Structure formats: structure tokens, C-alpha cells
Amino acid sequence: MDSEEDMLYDEESDHGSSDNEDDDFVDMGIESEQGSASQETTIDDFSYEVLSPELIVQHMVDCIKEVNTVVQLPATTTRILLSHFRWDKEKLMERYYDGDQDQLFSEAHVVSPGRKMSASFKPSSSSRKNTRSAAAAAASAENIECEICTLTYPQGMMTGLECGHRFCTACWTEYLTTKIIDEGMGQTISCAAHGCDILVDDATVMSLVKDSKVRLKYQHLITNSFVECNRQLRWCPAPDCGRAVKVNYPDARPVTCQCGHTFCFSCGETWHDPVKCKWLRRWIKKCDDDSETSNWIAANTKECPKCHVTIEKDGGCNHMVCKNQSCKADFCWVCLGPWEPHGTSWYNCNRFDEDEAKKARDSQEKSRSALQRYLFYCNRYMNHMQSLKFEHKLYSMVRQKMEEMQQHNMSWIEVQFLKKAVDILCLCRQTLMFTYVFAFYLKRNNQSIIFEDNQKDLENATEQLSEYLERDITSDIIVDVKQKVQDKTRYCESRCKVLLDHVHEGYEKDLWEYQDEKY
Amino acid sequence: MASMEKRLQKELQALLRDPPLGVTVDSDKTSRSLSEWTVDLEGAPGTLYQGEKFQLAFKFGPRYPFESPQVIFTGSNIPVHPHVYSNGHICLSILTDDWSPALSVQSVCLSIVSMLSSCKEKKRPPDNSIYVKTCSKNPKNTKWWYHDDTV
Numbered sequence: 001m002d003s004e005e006d007m008l009y010d011e012e013s014d015h016g017s018s019d020n021e022d023d024d025f026v027d028m029g030i031e032s033e034q035g036s037a038s039q040e041t042t043i044d045d046f047s048y049e050v051l052s053p054e055l056i057v058q059h060m061v062d063c064i065k066e067v068n069t070v071v072q073l074p075a076t077t078t079r080i081l082l083s084h085f086r087w088d089k090e091k092l093m094e095r096y097y098d099g100d101q102d103q104l105f106s107e108a109h110v111v112s113p114g115r116k117m118s119a120s121f122k123p124s125s126s127s128r129k130n131t132r133s134a135a136a137a138a139a140s141a142e143n144i145e146c147e148i149c150t151l152t153y154p155q156g157m158m159t160g161l162e163c164g165h166r167f168c169t170a171c172w173t174e175y176l177t178t179k180i181i182d183e184g185m186g187q188t189i190s191c192a193a194h195g196c197d198i199l200v201d202d203a204t205v206m207s208l209v210k211d212s213k214v215r216l217k218y219q220h221l222i223t224n225s226f227v228e229c230n231r232q233l234r235w236c237p238a239p240d241c242g243r244a245v246k247v248n249y250p251d252a253r254p255v256t257c258q259c260g261h262t263f264c265f266s267c268g269e270t271w272h273d274p275v276k277c278k279w280l281r282r283w284i285k286k287c288d289d290d291s292e293t294s295n296w297i298a299a300n301t302k303e304c305p306k307c308h309v310t311i312e313k314d315g316g317c318n319h320m321v322c323k324n325q326s327c328k329a330d331f332c333w334v335c336l337g338p339w340e341p342h343g344t345s346w347y348n349c350n351r352f353d354e355d356e357a358k359k360a361r362d363s364q365e366k367s368r369s370a371l372q373r374y375l376f377y378c379n380r381y382m383n384h385m386q387s388l389k390f391e392h393k394l395y396s397m398v399r400q401k402m403e404e405m406q407q408h409n410m411s412w413i414e415v416q417f418l419k420k421a422v423d424i425l426c427l428c429r430q431t432l433m434f435t436y437v438f439a440f441y442l443k444r445n446n447q448s449i450i451f452e453d454n455q456k457d458l459e460n461a462t463e464q465l466s467e468y469l470e471r472d473i474t475s476d477i478i479v480d481v482k483q484k485v486q487d488k489t490r491y492c493e494s495r496c497k498v499l500l501d502h503v504h505e506g507y508e509k510d511l512w513e514y515q516d517e518k519y
Numbered sequence: 520m521a522s523m524e525k526r527l528q529k530e531l532q533a534l535l536r537d538p539p540l541g542v543t544v545d546s547d548k549t550s551r552s553l554s555e556w557t558v559d560l561e562g563a564p565g566t567l568y569q570g571e572k573f574q575l576a577f578k579f580g581p582r583y584p585f586e587s588p589q590v591i592f593t594g595s596n597i598p599v600h601p602h603v604y605s606n607g608h609i610c611l612s613i614l615t616d617d618w619s620p621a622l623s624v625q626s627v628c629l630s631i632v633s634m635l636s637s638c639k640e641k642k643r644p645p646d647n648s649i650y651v652k653t654c655s656k657n658p659k660n661t662k663w664w665y666h667d668d669t670v
């Protein structure tokens with residue numbers, strides 16, 4: 001095994017040899033030069049690229065190679081050292097050249113390469129029990145008892161790491177399999193001997209474990225820790241995506257994965273402008289802790305305010321029409337008030353009326369008022385989130401509509417306005433959703449009033465756009481509708497930008513004041 | 520796995536043939552499948568537990584020795600010790616995180632004897648009452664914060 005250790009990442013080595021050819025981990029490393037390059041996106045000086053699972057491995061191999069051109073250690077040792085320094089190359093180099101190398105190796109739990117020769121003849125000081133087998137190993141040609149299975153084997157069937165502890169290959173394989181599969185350990189598996197903290201390297205795992213399922217899990221564990229430790233990398237949080245995003249410097253910026261998911265590089269949540277990661281994290285924790293919130297989600301049905309029939313929301317628009325044929329009440333999903341006033345200029349669903357709150361405080365306990373305040377913002381946050389979930393439904397509906405229109409002598413270009421409208425609608429809903437988190441932590445001042453006006457305006461326009469899109473657009477009325485939808489889309493887009501610019505400006509000029517820590 | 524049964528068989532034979540001081544396998548209470556053992560311990564002379572008799576129950580899973588055995592004190596006399604809970608659970612790192620397949624029943628017994636022997640004051644762990652009320656039946660399910668092992 002000792003002689004094989006260079007094969008994992010080394011291009012020059014003979015990777016066609018029979019015991020290695022099914023080795024995808026090795027192959028990925030070897031093919032690193034040909035790997036397809038991913039596209040880089042640059043905004044200002046911030047740039048990022050999306051890495052496929054293969055590119056992640058390649059990137060890891062490149063990091064190792066880069067360090068190895070300088071330190072000239074076996075690649076597998078370098079990998080362990082790099083993961084010890086959380087893949088910070090500079091830090092590793094600094095310690096490697098400025099500090100005590102022996103101490104560095106022992107901290108990283110590898111045998112110092114300088115000590116290799118002596119180590120293979122005398123067991124390391126941490127070994128208490130293996131003196132017998134190590135001594136026997138040196139004696140050679142003798143049968144040795146494996147301390148794990150207690151069977152005896154010829155020396156050639158015993159193997160181990162640089163620390164000198166030797167066990168039979170069957171026991172090693174079983175040991176590694178248990179660690180990888182049952183305990184989910186990758187880069188932190190140590191020697192099987194009791195009290196020995198020398199780490200098992202990748203080449204050893206790959207040469208001993210032949211079960212492809214276990215090998216795959218191991219590779220995944222190694223790349224996972226590579227991504228998680230690396231400040232410039234983050235896994236795409238979309239379920240089953242498996243790609244990672246690499247940035248030139250870590251920052252709270254939106255990044256879009258090849259799978260289409262856009263998330264915040266800094267915290268991994270869905271892109272959440274205008275609220276900052278810190279407040280969003282606090283909000284999510286609060287929502288998770290709060291039973292009121294989960295009750296709200298569970299009870300995603302409401303009663304018609306007029307006839308009390310139970311209504312389930314199945315679309316994104318807040319304008320509800322009771323399906324009870326004898327009722328048909330028009331009302332707003334958010335406030336359960338009649339829809340009439342919402343359709344016109346004033347729309348009072350975005351703002352927690354501070355006067356009302358004051359009244360509530362007077363008559364009721366303070367805690368109750370805090371809860372009401374929270375529920376107010378939570379309700380609106382959840383509502384936009386809920387509407388966003390119907391996004392795919394809306395896209396497929398619009399796609400169908402676009403096809404229909406093209407059959408009624410409209411060109412492909414002419415119907416694109418519908419897709420654009422849905423794009424903007426989703427953008428606005430997502431922004432609105434996070435404006436309520438921002439608003440929840442905000443203290444009232446002159447700027448917050450401007451913010452709430454912007455929010456109200458955007459919310460109003462967004463609901464109107466949503467309603468246009470949910471209406472049955474037939475080809476006859478398309479010409480009228482098109483102008484309206486286009487205008488509203490443009491309006492929403494510009495209002496969204498105005499709102500975000502205002503919040504960003506507030507961040508820069510330090511205009512925002514926050515609620516007390518109690519929330 | 521047949522070879523693992525063989526290892527348990529060998530361990531049992533060795534312990535019966537050549538038991539370390541104060542450690543006795545109760546072969547009557549040891550199951551025929553070898554998956555459950557009972558071991559009698561005796562407090563070492565010159566320690567706080569001198570003359571006391573204790574009983575350890577070992578349970579071996581199918582992946583022994585790659586997974587650690589489940590080891591608890593049973594019977595009427597549970598040692599009063601800062602790392603032993605009144606329900607018999609033992610806070611000892613080699614039983615979970617620091618387990619190695621190169622360890623054995625014998626080495627576990629010797630570690631427990633030495634843990635008892637180094638005790639300076641007989642008392643229960645500080646979190647005993649809450650732990651005993653809330654813990655899982657299997658001590659291996661406990662995420663142990665290992666107490667200072669110099670006690």
C-alpha cells in the first residue's frame with residue numbers, strides 16, 4: 001500500500017493497471033486537464049462559477065497539485081494536510097515553512113515523511129498493544145496474527161499505515177466500510193489500532209475498499225468536506241443538485257446554479273434581498289420555534305368571511321372568489337376583507353397599523369401585542385412564500401397560453417411578454433416576502449415610512465399583475481390584455497428596483513434602526 | 520460473519536482459561552450464540568471498591584468488533600462512581616468514540632477496573648438524576664460528553 005500512495009492524484013503513474021482501472025476517484029484526478037470548463041459569471045469584481053461533481057474533484061486535485069509543486073509530498077499526505085487547514089493553501093504553506101514541521105505533521109495526524117524509515121521498524125509511541133505484531137512484521141516471512149480477527153496470515157497479507165500497525169486486509173476493509181457506511185466518516189478515519197490517531201489516506205481506502213457503493217460514499221464524504229471547509233465554495237442547496245458554486249471571494253451575493261436555483265452565497269438561503277443574512281437567520285429560527293407559525297402553515301385554509309365555507313388557496317393571487325355558487329363573495333386572502341377597496345388605489349394589507357397596535361397594547365398584555373405584531377409579518381411572509389410555490393403551475397399555464405397564441409398568428413417574439421411577466425411576478429413576490437422579514441426587525445423612523453410606502457406600492461402592483469395572469473386570457477382579448485400586462489410588468493419591475501435601491505442606500509448610509517434584541 | 524463468531528469464541532476461551540485478576544466470565548449466563556455475556560468484576564484491593572462485587576452485561580452486535588459492544592453494569596450493586604450512572608450506564612470513551620476493533624472484552628474489563636481503581640471519592644455523576652430519567656436504554660445512543668478522565 002505504501003508504494004501505491006502516489007497513484008491517486010498523479011498523472012504520470014500507470015493508471016491502466018488492473019487493480020486501478022475501475023477507480024473513478026483516481027480517474028477523475030487523472031482526467032483533470034481535459035475536464036470541461038464551466039462558465040464564469042462576473043458582476044462588479046465578484047465572480048463565480050458552477051462546479052459539477054466532477055469539477056469539484058478536479059478543483060480539489062488542482063489545489064493539491066498546486067501545493068505539491070512547492071512542498072513535494074505524496075498527494076495523499078498533502079490532501080490530509082490541506083483538510084487540516086480547511087483548504088487554506090496559504091496557511092498551510094506558512095506553517096510548513098515557518099513552523100516546526102514535525103509538530104505540524106503530528107497535529108494533522110500523519111506520520112512525518114522524514115520519520116517514515118524509522119517508523120516502519122519501530123511502532124510509534126502511541127501504540128501500546130501492537131508491539132508484538134509490529135515486531136513480527138519486521139521479522140518477516142513469519143505468519144502473523146491479526147489482532148482483530150485473531151487469525152494468522154503470511155506477512156504479505158497484513159497491511160497498515162506509516163504508523164506501523166498491521167492488520168489483515170479483510171479486517172481493514174471491514175473496518176473502513178463500517179466507518180464510511182455506518183458512521184459516515186471520511187477524512188477523519190484513523191488507524192484501526194487503539195489509541196493511534198494517524199489518519200487513513202485516500203489511496204489506502206481506494207486500494208482496500210472494492211465495493212463501489214462504499215467507494216462512492218467515501219468520495220462523496222471527501223468532496224463534501226472539501227466543499228464545506230472551503231470558504232470559496234458552497235453546495236447548491238437545491239435537493240439532489242450535487243453541484244457547488246465557487247466564488248472569487250465569499251460575500252452575501254446571489255448566485256445561480258446550473259439547475260436554476262438562485263441562492264445567497266453567504267448563507268445558502270434563497271436569495272433574500274433586501275433583508276440581511278443575520279436577520280433572516282434569526283427570523284427562520286423564530287419561525288421554526290414558533291408553534292403559531294406552524295399552525296398557520298398547517299391551517300392553510302380559511303373560511304369565506306361571508307358564508308363560512310372552507311376555502312383552500314390554490315393559486316398565487318390574493319383576490320379570492322368563494323366557490324360556493326350561492327355566495328361568490330369577493331375577498332382578500334390576506335385580510336379577509338372585501339376585495340373592492342383593494343382593487344382601487346388604497347391597499348392596506350402591507351402595513352401593521354401602529355395606531356391599532358397601540359390600542360391593542362392598551363387593552364391587552366404587551367406579550368399579546370408582540371405576538372400579534374409577529375403574526376402580522378409572518379402571515380404576509382408566508383403568504384408570498386405560498387404564492388411562490390405555485391410558480392411552476394403558472395409557468396406551465398403561461399407556456400400553454402403562449403403556444404395557443406402562436407397558433408393564432410402571433411409570433412414567438414410577440415408572446416414572450418407573458419413569460420417575462422411571470423419572471424417579474426416571481427421576483428416581486430420573493431422580494432416582498434423578504435421585505436416583511438426586514439420590516440419585522442425595523443424600528444419606525446422617517447426612512448421606514450418611505451420603505452413601507454414602497455412596499456405597499458409594490459405589493460399592490462404585484463397583486464394586480466398576478467390577477468391579470470390568472471385571468472383567462474383568450475386569443476380574442478389578447479391585444480387589449482397584452483398592453484396592460486406589459487405596462488404592469490414594467491411598473492412592477494421598476495417599483496421593485498426602487499424599493500431595493502432605497503434599502504441598499506439605507507444600508508450604505510446607515511439609515512436603518514432595528515428593534516430591540518428581544519425579537 | 521463466521522470469523523467474528525470465531526473471534527468471540529476465542530476471546531471467551533482465553534478469558535475462561537487465563538482470566539485477569541478480579542475478572543470472571545459467568546459462563547452460565549453467557550448466551551449460546553455468544554451475543555450476550557455476563558462478567559463478574561471485583562473491586563481491586565487497596566481501592567475504594569475493595570471487596571465489592573459488580574456485574575457487567577455485554578451485548579455484541581453483528582458487526583462486532585467493528586462496532587463497539589454495549590456494556591453496562593447490572594445486578595443489585597451498581598458502583599457509586601463519578602462516571603457510572605445509577606442505571607448502570609458508563610461514561611467511558613472506548614465504549615463509543617474511541618472504540619477500536621483491536622480492543623477486546625478483556626481490555627474493556629481492565630479499563631473499567633482501572634477506572635474504578637483511580638476513583639478518589641465515591642459519588643454519582645452530577646447529572647445522574649436527569650440523565651437516568653431521559654436517557655435511551657442503549658448507552659451507545661447517548662452522545663457522551665466525556666467527563667474528565669483523571670477522576
Ligand SMILES: [Zn+2]
Pocket residue numbers: 146147148149150151167168169170171172
Ligand atoms: Zn484480521
Ligand SMILES: [Zn+2]
Pocket residue numbers: 161163164165191192193196197198
Ligand atoms: Zn496506527
Ligand SMILES: [Zn+2]
Pocket residue numbers: 236237238241242243257258259260261
Ligand atoms: Zn443546483
Ligand SMILES: [Zn+2]
Pocket residue numbers: 252264265266267268269272276277
Ligand atoms: Zn444570505
